[in-house]
Amino acid sequence: MPIMLRTVPAAIFLILAVFPAFAQPPASSSWVQGLHSRARLISGETEGGRHLAGIEIALDSGYKTYWRTPGDSGLPPRFDWAGSENVADVEIRWPAPSRHEDPGGVSYVYEDSVVLPVLVTPKEAGKPVTLALSADYGICKDICIPAHAEMKATLSGKGPHQADIAKALAEVPRPQALGAKSEIAVESIERVAQDQPTFRVTVRAPAGTKPALFPEAPENWYLSASEPDDANRVTVTVEDRPKEASGPVPVRLTLVAGGKAIETQVSLDAGQQPR
Structure with a gap:
């Protein structure tokens, strides 16, 4: 019995060290694969009491996704943050789009990939934020196709994607x-x-x-x-x-x-x- 008492704490410590994901969700979500696209949440640093995060959407070659206003055709993206924890407010910033014209009309799009910066205000400062996103967005090559992704990440102010988020923020119209x-x-x-x-x-x-x-x-x-x-x-x-x-x-x-x-x-x- 004394041997078991000495080894149980060591086993627990080993499990937590090898599987830290059991303690909290990762700082960035895994890619969620969709039709001709994939999406994930990425996290950055903390500025002015707000956490910086981003919605990253990567597209197959030749495909596009839509700006907040899609133009003549297409689907505007819709984001639902209802499952988030310790979140008081979420603000999305939109990098400038491109104008795309085809027989279907003029649309306002992102091509190849895009990072949409997200500014998150926590309810309680200093505590981790769990950001949960249910995303619906459109992708298009010849016709528009709806895509859906469920993502979750923990924001602690020490995320690994600050450079990507800062680059996207620099592309937001002033x-x-x-x-x-x-x-x-x-x-x-x-x-x-x-x-x-x-x-x-x-x-x-x-x-x-x-x-x-x-x-x-x-x-x-x-x-x-x-x-x-x-x-x-x-x-x-x-x-x-x-x-x-x-x-x-x-x-x-x-x-x-x-x-x-x-x-x-x-x-x-x-x-x-x-x-």
Whole structure:
């Protein structure tokens, strides 16, 4: 009996040392394989009391996934954090997308792979955060296919993917006022005709670059944007809107050019006149 009393603690110590995953979930989730894609949660450091994490989606060659606003077609991603522990708030930051045009229309996409930075505020500072994510997203080559993944990771502020998350954060459009004197800017917006819900947006971009404008309005509104003309003017059209809609209606214009991205907030008044 004395021998057993001496060896049991040693056995427990050996089990915990060899299988630390029993103590807590890993700092990053394993890849979840889906059709032509895979996804995982990654973790970084702690900044300003918030944990940095990321949703990483890798795609098979030739496939795309969609930005928060998919464009003419596609599925906007949906993220459910209901199973998380010690989480007060989750904020997703969106790196700038690319404009993709095919016979189905214009879509706003990420190609090859993307990391969506996630800023997590804990309920109790100093304690580990368990981040649980149920993710639904679309992937596309010729047609759009829904994908689903369930992921879980523990955030302690010492995650191994800080560099990847920081790189993605650097690609998030920065807020900028209308008409800002900057190398890349939304210079002005004006109504094309009083009887048409169409606007002309003039943008500034570095010489030799081709700007892309991504307009967004509230849920159930749909805005389309043309490619810029030779004077860097983009035509934005209100294709659909709720019948009961009235102003002012917030509109976010994301501009991407030359590897840089900004976003400018404007609004439409009761007569759909831009302000």
